Amino acid sequence: METRATRIGLRIATVLVIAFLWIPLLIIMLYAFNSSSIQSWPISSYTFHWFRDAWHDGDVRSALWLSARVGLLATGIALVLGSAAAFAIHRFRFFGRESVSFLLLLPLALPGIITGMALNSAYVFAGVSFSIWTIVTGHATFCVVVVYNNVLARLRRTSPSLIEASMDLGADGWQTFRFVVWPVLSTALIAGGLLAFALSFDEVIVTTFTAGAQTTLPIFILDKIQRGQQLPIVNAVVFVVILATVVPVIISQRLTHESGLLRRR
Amino acid sequence: MAVESRAETERQHPVSPVAADVRLDRVTKNFDDVTAVDDVSLEIERGSFFALLGPSGCGKTTTLRMIGGFEEPNAGTIYLGEEPVTGKPPYKRDVNTVFQSYALFPHLSIFENVGFGLRRRGVRGADVRGRVTEILRLVGLSGMEKRKPRQLSGGQQQRVALARALVNRPRVLLLDEPLGALDLKLRKQMQLEMKAIQHDIGITFVHVTHDQEEAMTMADRIAIMNGGRIEQLGTPGELYEHPQTAFVAGFLGISNLLPGTVSAMDAVRLDDGTTVKVPQEALRGRSGRVAVGVRPEKIRLGHGEENRLSGHLLETAYVGVATQYVLDTRAGNISVYVQNSEPGAQQAVTGEISWSPDSTFVVDSMEGAEAE
Ligand SMILES: Nc1ncnc2c1ncn2[C@@H]1O[C@H](COP(=O)(O)OP(=O)(O)O)[C@@H](O)[C@H]1O
Ligand SMILES: [Mg+2]
Numbered sequence: 001m002e003t004r005a006t007r008i009g010l011r012i013a014t015v016l017v018i019a020f021l022w023i024p025l026l027i028i029m030l031y032a033f034n035s036s037s038i039q040s041w042p043i044s045s046y047t048f049h050w051f052r053d054a055w056h057d058g059d060v061r062s063a064l065w066l067s068a069r070v071g072l073l074a075t076g077i078a079l080v081l082g083s084a085a086a087f088a089i090h091r092f093r094f095f096g097r098e099s100v101s102f103l104l105l106l107p108l109a110l111p112g113i114i115t116g117m118a119l120n121s122a123y124v125f126a127g128v129s130f131s132i133w134t135i136v137t138g139h140a141t142f143c144v145v146v147v148y149n150n151v152l153a154r155l156r157r158t159s160p161s162l163i164e165a166s167m168d169l170g171a172d173g174w175q176t177f178r179f180v181v182w183p184v185l186s187t188a189l190i191a192g193g194l195l196a197f198a199l200s201f202d203e204v205i206v207t208t209f210t211a212g213a214q215t216t217l218p219i220f221i222l223d224k225i226q227r228g229q230q231l232p233i234v235n236a237v238v239f240v241v242i243l244a245t246v247v248p249v250i251i252s253q254r255l256t257h258e259s260g261l262l263r264r265r
Numbered sequence: 266m267a268v269e270s271r272a273e274t275e276r277q278h279p280v281s282p283v284a285a286d287v288r289l290d291r292v293t294k295n296f297d298d299v300t301a302v303d304d305v306s307l308e309i310e311r312g313s314f315f316a317l318l319g320p321s322g323c324g325k326t327t328t329l330r331m332i333g334g335f336e337e338p339n340a341g342t343i344y345l346g347e348e349p350v351t352g353k354p355p356y357k358r359d360v361n362t363v364f365q366s367y368a369l370f371p372h373l374s375i376f377e378n379v380g381f382g383l384r385r386r387g388v389r390g391a392d393v394r395g396r397v398t399e400i401l402r403l404v405g406l407s408g409m410e411k412r413k414p415r416q417l418s419g420g421q422q423q424r425v426a427l428a429r430a431l432v433n434r435p436r437v438l439l440l441d442e443p444l445g446a447l448d449l450k451l452r453k454q455m456q457l458e459m460k461a462i463q464h465d466i467g468i469t470f471v472h473v474t475h476d477q478e479e480a481m482t483m484a485d486r487i488a489i490m491n492g493g494r495i496e497q498l499g500t501p502g503e504l505y506e507h508p509q510t511a512f513v514a515g516f517l518g519i520s521n522l523l524p525g526t527v528s529a530m531d532a533v534r535l536d537d538g539t540t541v542k543v544p545q546e547a548l549r550g551r552s553g554r555v556a557v558g559v560r561p562e563k564i565r566l567g568h569g570e571e572n573r574l575s576g577h578l579l580e581t582a583y584v585g586v587a588t589q590y591v592l593d594t595r596a597g598n599i600s601v602y603v604q605n606s607e608p609g610a611q612q613a614v615t616g617e618i619s620w621s622p623d624s625t626f627v628v629d630s631m632e633g634a635e636a637e
Contacts, residue, residue, distance in 0.1 A: 161365075161366050162370065180370060
C-alpha cells in the first residue's frame, strides 16, 4: 500500500518538476511567433515576422556570428586538449596524476564569476586587449573539462585488450587507429564536442568578464532585456539559442548511450 | 652467441622427430624487480594441445604474451617453427590470441569481428564471406552474423573470440584463461567442444589456465609453472602418476606425502621405521631426505599389496562415487579413496592399508621447502 502511494507521489513530483522546467521554455518559444509586439496571454495570432526582422538586424547578425565562432573555436581547442589530457591520465601513471586530474576538473566546479574575475584581472595585468581570443580562452576552461570527462569515461569503459586484439589480427598501428580506436572513441569525442559547444553558445558570466565591448548572442539578449528594447526580436533570438543548445545536448545524450561498447548485461 | 651456436648444432642434428611449432630458449622476463618468467625453455609440438598450468601470478600470462609479441623477453629467444620472432610486433607473427576478456570489437558486427583478420591480410569479398560463414558454423554461431557483440551471451562471445582467431588459420593459437568468465556447466561443455575443434583443425593450441581439471581434460601435454619456472612438463597421466616435486603432487589433486630417508636402490625408510618399496627410476639421482607419495585411490584396504601401513580410522566421508577414509598412522595421516561399487567398501576399516610399489612416487623432501 505504502509503496503504491510512494510510487504515485513520486510520479506526480516528477511531472511537476518537468512541467516547472519546460513550461516557461515553451512559453518563451511560443512568444517568438506572437504577431503582437506586446507580450500578452493568450496569443491571438502567429507569425514568422520577428525571425525575418532578427535575421536582417545587423546587431543580431554580428552577435550570432561572434557566438558561433567562439563556440567553434572553444570546442576545437577543447577537443584537442581535452582528449590529449584524457589519454595521458588514462595511459600513464605519473607523479602528480591525481592533482592534474583535479586541476582539470576545477573550472567546472568553480563559479563562473570567479573564473571570469580571475581571467579578467589576468588579462588586465598582462596588458592583453580584449578580442575574440580572450572570450575563447575563457570558454575553453570549462569546454576542455567536458571533452576530457567524456573521453576519459569512454576510455575507462573500453577493454584495454582491444588494441592488442587488433594488432594480433594483423593490423599495424595506423590500421588499429582507423578501424578500432577511432570508431570506439569518435562518439565520445562528438558528444563531448556538442556539449562543449552548447555550453559556450549560451554562456554569459565568464563572457561578461572576458568580452570587453564585444557582444555575443546571450550578452545581446541580456542587454536588450535590461533596456526593454526590441523584445519581439529578442524572443526570436532566444528561440534560436534554445535550439542551438538543447539539440546538441540531446544528440550527445543519445551518442553516449547508444555507442556500441561492451557492457556486461 | 650461445643462441647462435645452439641453432647451428640443431640444423645439423634435428632434435625431435616431430617439428616444434613454438620453442622458448632460456627466456626470462623482468618487470621492475619482479622476475615474472625465469629462464624458461620449452618446446611445443606441432598440432598439439599444450597447457600452461599454475597458480595465479606464476608467469603463465607473461609467457603467452611473449609468444604473441605483446611483451619482449629480457633474455632468451622465442622461435615459431624455425624462425626466431623475438622483436617482431604482434601483427608480423603467425599466431592469434583468444583474450581472457574476449576483446571483441564493440562497434563491429559478429561477421566483421570474425572477418577482421582476413581483411587485414587482403582477403576480399566472397572469400571472406565463405571463410567467416564456415568458421561460425564450426563454433555453432550460424545466423548470428549481423548481431553486435553486446547482443550475445558470455558463452557466445567466447565462441566469437575463438572463431575470430581460428579463421586466420594461424600456426599457433594462444588462449589466456579463455573459459574463466563462464559458469561451471558451460565451462565443462566448452572444454570438450574446444578439444574437439582443436582435434578437427589440427592447429597448435597453447592454453593458459590455473584450473588443473581443465588442463587435464583438454591438454595433450602440460607444463606446470611455479614462481616463473617450469616445475615439470609431461602428459596429464605422467604428471599425475609420477610427479617429480611436492608442488606438482599437491597441485594435481590430493596426494599423501610421507617423509623418509632413501635406504636402498628401490626403497625408502619412513620416519616410523616402515620400509616402502618404490620404482628404481623414481629415486634416480636422490639420496638422503625425501618424501614418498601415493594417491588416495591407489591405496587398498587390507594388507594385500607390498607396501603396508597400519593405523586407526579418524574420519569417514561419503563423496558420491567413492568413500574417503582418513587414517592416523605412525608415518602420518593418510587419505584413502575406495570406490563405492567395490564390495565391502562401506565396511568399517580394520586400519590396515597397502599399495603397490608401482603406484609410489618420490619427491624432494618438503622440509626444506617449508623452511624457505
Ligand atoms: N605489466 C606488468 N608490470 C609489472 N608486473 C607485472 C606485469 N605483468 C605481470 N607482472 C607480474 O609478473 C608476475 C606474473 O604475472 P602473470 O604472468 O600475469 O601471472 P599469471 O598469468 O600466471 O597469473 C606477477 O607477479 C605479476 O604481478
Ligand atoms: Mg594470467
